[in-house]
Amino acid sequence: MDKIQNNKAWFLVLPVLVLVAFSAIIPLMTVVNYSVNDTFGNNEFFWAGLEWFEEMVTSSRLHDALGRQILFSGIILAIEVPLGIFIALNMPKSGFWASFCLVLMALPLLIPFNVVGTIWQIFGRVDIGLLGHTLAALGIDYNYTNDPLDAWITVIVMDVWHWTSLVALLCYAGLQSIAQAYYQAAKIDQASRWAVFRYIELPKMQGVLLIAVLLRFMDSFMIYTEPFVVTGGGPGNATTFLSIDLVKMAVGQFDLGPAAAFSIMYFLVILLVSWVFYTVMTNLDKAEGQ
Amino acid sequence: MAQITLKNLAHSYFPNPTRDQDFALKEMDHVWQDGGAYALLGSSGCGKTTLLNIISGLLRPSQGRVLFGDRDVTDAPTAERNIAQVFQFPVVYDTMTVRDNLAFPLRNRGMDAAYIAARVDQIARMIGMEEILSRKAKGLTADAKQKISLGRGMVREDVNAILFDEPLTVIDPHMKWELRTQLKRLHREFGHTMIYVTHDQTEALTFADKVVIMYDGRVVQMGTPEELFETPAHTFVGYFIGSPGMNLMEAQVEGDTARLASGMTVPLGAQYGRPAGRVQIGIRPEYAMLTAGEGLPVTIRRVEDVGRHRLVRAEVLGAPLNVVVPEGMPVGAELTHVRFAPQKISVYADDWRIAPQGRAA
Numbered sequence: 001m002d003k004i005q006n007n008k009a010w011f012l013v014l015p016v017l018v019l020v021a022f023s024a025i026i027p028l029m030t031v032v033n034y035s036v037n038d039t040f041g042n043n044e045f046f047w048a049g050l051e052w053f054e055e056m057v058t059s060s061r062l063h064d065a066l067g068r069q070i071l072f073s074g075i076i077l078a079i080e081v082p083l084g085i086f087i088a089l090n091m092p093k094s095g096f097w098a099s100f101c102l103v104l105m106a107l108p109l110l111i112p113f114n115v116v117g118t119i120w121q122i123f124g125r126v127d128i129g130l131l132g133h134t135l136a137a138l139g140i141d142y143n144y145t146n147d148p149l150d151a152w153i154t155v156i157v158m159d160v161w162h163w164t165s166l167v168a169l170l171c172y173a174g175l176q177s178i179a180q181a182y183y184q185a186a187k188i189d190q191a192s193r194w195a196v197f198r199y200i201e202l203p204k205m206q207g208v209l210l211i212a213v214l215l216r217f218m219d220s221f222m223i224y225t226e227p228f229v230v231t232g233g234g235p236g237n238a239t240t241f242l243s244i245d246l247v248k249m250a251v252g253q254f255d256l257g258p259a260a261a262f263s264i265m266y267f268l269v270i271l272l273v274s275w276v277f278y279t280v281m282t283n284l285d286k287a288e289g290q
Numbered sequence: 291m292a293q294i295t296l297k298n299l300a301h302s303y304f305p306n307p308t309r310d311q312d313f314a315l316k317e318m319d320h321v322w323q324d325g326g327a328y329a330l331l332g333s334s335g336c337g338k339t340t341l342l343n344i345i346s347g348l349l350r351p352s353q354g355r356v357l358f359g360d361r362d363v364t365d366a367p368t369a370e371r372n373i374a375q376v377f378q379f380p381v382v383y384d385t386m387t388v389r390d391n392l393a394f395p396l397r398n399r400g401m402d403a404a405y406i407a408a409r410v411d412q413i414a415r416m417i418g419m420e421e422i423l424s425r426k427a428k429g430l431t432a433d434a435k436q437k438i439s440l441g442r443g444m445v446r447e448d449v450n451a452i453l454f455d456e457p458l459t460v461i462d463p464h465m466k467w468e469l470r471t472q473l474k475r476l477h478r479e480f481g482h483t484m485i486y487v488t489h490d491q492t493e494a495l496t497f498a499d500k501v502v503i504m505y506d507g508r509v510v511q512m513g514t515p516e517e518l519f520e521t522p523a524h525t526f527v528g529y530f531i532g533s534p535g536m537n538l539m540e541a542q543v544e545g546d547t548a549r550l551a552s553g554m555t556v557p558l559g560a561q562y563g564r565p566a567g568r569v570q571i572g573i574r575p576e577y578a579m580l581t582a583g584e585g586l587p588v589t590i591r592r593v594e595d596v597g598r599h600r601l602v603r604a605e606v607l608g609a610p611l612n613v614v615v616p617e618g619m620p621v622g623a624e625l626t627h628v629r630f631a632p633q634k635i636s637v638y639a640d641d642w643r644i645a646p647q648g649r650a651a
Binding site for chain 2: 179181182184185187188189190191192195199200203
């Protein structure tokens, strides 16, 4: 039978192309436009070339924010991933308490970001907040509004509270898919608890862990709302992460050109790091299969 | 290695079992000889996996004792029983190499490294995996993985018994034969007690010296494949073993004669007295013969050619009846009756076989 050659089939791709153009490409292009022009409003543009990019790449302000951002994401991952795994391992496997734990774990995930920020902003206040006041009463000098370390601790604890559930739930799903026979075989082989984790549970969780790490990395690298509500980026610039700095630059100072250049680089960094994560972890998986 | 004794063993998944049907495993007393190859055969849900888990120690029986040799292991944990188990789905440690997989049980028991290396090599030779010892277990085929599980069981020298829980379920048909043959060979060479759970009669009959047939939580017969075929102790055995199973007919038995529903009689090969309860006679399709006038009137419905022989689906007095006709014998319109070989007829009262009391006069 002759194969029918009909290139009109390409038209079927058109709706998707239009949709993606309107939802992503065109907005992105306006940002690109801003990043290579200088403007003082009124839709007047002056060609600036790569000037803004050069400025941003050499800007110590951006370097500092990037440093803080990397530190923040690093700490978040270092706490949430092991903690999430630990919680998942200790959650009941079935019955009433399993459902109870699942609901309990899902709750923080359902709260809107700015509400989470508000909760912790009030919770940590020394005058009226339960946490802040209690700590003060215990004689601990805690004040997130003027101590950078306290501000960092607050922001990190808040993120751990908000997002560890995600890691835990993903790992829990991974653990649930392990057939009972594996545990029985391990018993027969007299495997220790650690060996069971290392050779059965961890390999089976690898897939979901990749997703968990990727999601938590991207989310924490783009974090804005919660620290903005709690500390506003302060004290000083202590908790000014990339997004917060970007908004300050674009909306606060109306430096649209540098902000646009910043946005593009920010986007590319996240894309690059996510791609590296993904490639490394899937290759690891393949290499093991050899 | 040891002989396995099950003493008054029963198990229920309910905390306070009262009725008979609460028990997944009804009370049983059995001795499994050291070095025997046993198959546990039965349809799904008959309690064979429950029994296997009790022997392996993954489940504690609600009553009775389990003895390995003279030692009571009822309360001993799995690890202390020195048994090995091969599961339905291949269980291997994916991230380890084949070598590490085989060494794992020994390492966990703190054995000496030189001994482990030597032992692993020996086992790898036995299961034919020397070539791929350094490969990761992950990318291997299902049958290779099952061999690794088997090897992991045999690597311990003190292993009491190897249990197989439907190990060939996920194996390709052409590999099943090979694995089964290899298993038989390993059994002959090393003499481990092997208990093989399956619902496939071919697997059970070709693998085992003794087949244990389970039905509804009970062991209904334990015997050689020949015994199961010739003298099924329970109607379920008759039905389950053989392809197709035994023909069963309601009857009234008196002495050496069975009287069927219509009043027609069938001669039996022995005296059976006057059994009470629901009485049935059973005849294997292989021992029924189509005749031109002798025996019971038969209506032939269908003839199926299955290669070695032909299978006649027929009807006698309103009840279905299967007859095996040897290849080459024509099935024509003149064959209007069916005759049963009297010596091959079994008599059942309430599903259990009645032993003949003496030769027919």
